Amino acid sequence: MAQFLVEGGARLSGTILVHGSKNAALPILAATLLVEAPVVLKNCPRLRDVENMIRILTELGCKAHWEGAALVVDSRSANRYTLSESLSKELRSSIFLLGSVLGRFKRAVATYPGGCEIGNRPIDLHLKGLRRLGARIDEDGGYICCEGDVFLGTTVPLDYPSVGATENIMLLACMAKGETVIHNAAREPEIVDLQDFLCACGFEVRGAGSSEIVITGGRAKQGCTYSIMPDRIVAGTYLTAAAITGGELELVGARPEHMVAVLEKLQDSGAYIRMDGMRMIIKSPKRPSELQRLETLPYPGFPTDMQPQFFALCSVAGGISILVENVFENRFRHAQELIKMGGRNTLRGTMAIVRGVDRLHGAAVTAHDLRGGAALVLAALAAEGTTSIACAERIDRGYLHLETALQSLGAKVFRKD
Ligand code: UD1
Numbered sequence: 001m002a003q004f005l006v007e008g009g010a011r012l013s014g015t016i017l018v019h020g021s022k023n024a025a026l027p028i029l030a031a032t033l034l035v036e037a038p039v040v041l042k043n044c045p046r047l048r049d050v051e052n053m054i055r056i057l058t059e060l061g062c063k064a065h066w067e068g069a070a071l072v073v074d075s076r077s078a079n080r081y082t083l084s085e086s087l088s089k090e091l092r093s094s095i096f097l098l099g100s101v102l103g104r105f106k107r108a109v110a111t112y113p114g115g116c117e118i119g120n121r122p123i124d125l126h127l128k129g130l131r132r133l134g135a136r137i138d139e140d141g142g143y144i145c146c147e148g149d150v151f152l153g154t155t156v157p158l159d160y161p162s163v164g165a166t167e168n169i170m171l172l173a174c175m176a177k178g179e180t181v182i183h184n185a186a187r188e189p190e191i192v193d194l195q196d197f198l199c200a201c202g203f204e205v206r207g208a209g210s211s212e213i214v215i216t217g218g219r220a221k222q223g224c225t226y227s228i229m230p231d232r233i234v235a236g237t238y239l240t241a242a243a244i245t246g247g248e249l250e251l252v253g254a255r256p257e258h259m260v261a262v263l264e265k266l267q268d269s270g271a272y273i274r275m276d277g278m279r280m281i282i283k284s285p286k287r288p289s290e291l292q293r294l295e296t297l298p299y300p301g302f303p304t305d306m307q308p309q310f311f312a313l314c315s316v317a318g319g320i321s322i323l324v325e326n327v328f329e330n331r332f333r334h335a336q337e338l339i340k341m342g343g344r345n346t347l348r349g350t351m352a353i354v355r356g357v358d359r360l361h362g363a364a365v366t367a368h369d370l371r372g373g374a375a376l377v378l379a380a381l382a383a384e385g386t387t388s389i390a391c392a393e394r395i396d397r398g399y400l401h402l403e404t405a406l407q408s409l410g411a412k413v414f415r416k417d
Contacts, residue, residue: 002392004403006380007412008362012247014409016238017402018047020396021231024193027167028228029053030096031194031342032073033062034174035103035201037223043053044071044228049397052091060101061085070225081105083122088113098146099168102135103175108146117333117369117394123228125165129156133169133176153178153217155341161186161211167194173215174203182213192343193229232258232306234399235280237374239263240309241406243271244283244316244382249409250310261302265294269313290319290356296327308334308375315343316382317356324351334372336363341376341383362387367394374399381411388416 002008020043029050044050046066054064056073061079061243065072081101088094093112093415101108113123127137127144134151137144156169166186173180185191187209195208202221207213235254242249243266256263256275263273263280269288274281291314296304304327312319315338325331332352335345340363344355362385367373373395380387392415395402403413 001390002396003416004166004377004392004395005283005390005414005416006377006387006389008360008380008383008385008387010245010381010410010412012242012245012249012381012406012409012411012414015250015252016405016409017252018230018235018238019043020189020228021102021113021193022047022049022398023233024190025050025054026093027096027171027190027194028197028226029057029073030100031171031197031285033057033060033075033100034098034171035220035223036076037220038074039201039223040067040071040225040380042069042072042225042227043230044069045231045400047397047400048393049091049093052349052381053093055092056083056087056097059087081107082109083111085111092121093164094402095126096164096168097415098126098144099130099171102130102146102148103172104152106148110144112142112144114335119331125158125162126168128171129158129165129169132156133180135172140289151176151217152328153180153215155181155183156180157183158185160184163191166191166213170194170198170205170213170215174198174205174217176217178217180215180217183211185211185213186298187211189232189255189357190227190351197224197226200226229258230254233303233371235259236262236303236306237309237378237399238405239266239280239282240306240313241378241381242282242290243269244313244378246284246286247409248283249281251282253278254280256280256408261300262306265291265302265310269317280405288313288317290314290317291321293322293324295324298327304328304331305371307331308372309378311335311345311352311354312338314354315345315379316360321354321356322351323354326350331372333368334375337372337376340365341387343379359384364388364390366390367392370394370398377402377406377413381406
């Protein structure tokens, strides 16, 4: 088990380059199974979740290798439709493979991903969508067995704009006969990235970014070289790291248009932000202002993946902030850890009341989940003394070389294995 040791107090300053998006890379990797030709993915972050997805694809018979920073995947040799239990349990996103494995082989067997650190995370919407396209699905003893002879395009109304369900349905719809229209689709930028990748391979998909996505089934015409979008959550985390330390940061390679809700809240906290194409500069006041109300919502609302980092920011703000988590039911586990660092917060169901304190102090805390762990790193940067953060590998799932990046900005962050 790895640990981060953070000595707080340094104001961050410097320049940072944002890496590729994990949440865009994972469904795109699933989609490579539908493209029976070599695909080159640039800007693909070499994170544990990505490596796990590559291992699953390899187990299915695909070939994959890194060429410098680019990942090459060739699914021509894929010949299996059963997702191994151990890897699918480790990587929740393996569930995205249901749509593409089913599309490729007309069969798929997976294990039920079950709960995870941030909530129950059911997959009913995924299965409902796949069934509408013609899949027969049996759920038996923790296994999900899917098959279908022909998949037919149709309308798929989603009860909730689930990111994963939208992506899964898009993938199977690519291999269905005729036109599929997803209503109430998720609008996240990662879905637009998946659409752009599919179109680059010759599939016909349009409408991503809006609530209605139209897919005309067909075959991939060619492989492609595709550059994965920058990670908007990583970008937001670094900006918030600057804000919590009263620092000044230049962020290169992020797309401000993906981050409007986050940038607005940073500005509400008193930060000055200048944008210039794919460059952003943040200058933050010594102490952030409180946020009257921050509510997480599907895109373009404030992302749930940034709620914990803002929870940390509000913990040292000048007043009382209200945070409401509408997307996942168990995403306040960082709250109790922040209390160990001197934070003051009260939870009432989906609402957190966060009273800013003058200073947090170092403590021994645990990262219960990826973004909650990142929030603890941010809090530790602003705290007096040294904080040890256990289960750092959970944070590694989403941030490439976090400690070296923060060190380059003047922070004292070390890893202890
Ligand atoms: C994706 C992101 C995750 C992000 C989340 C919301 C990836 C790999 N992960 O997760 O980082 O936090 O979007 O922006 O891209 N739900 C159901 N039934 C379903 C599916 C979802 O009830 O079949 C519920 C979930 O429990 C949750 C909500 O819908 O309460 C949102 O989940 P969803 O948008 O599907 O998130 P993920 O795709 O799992």
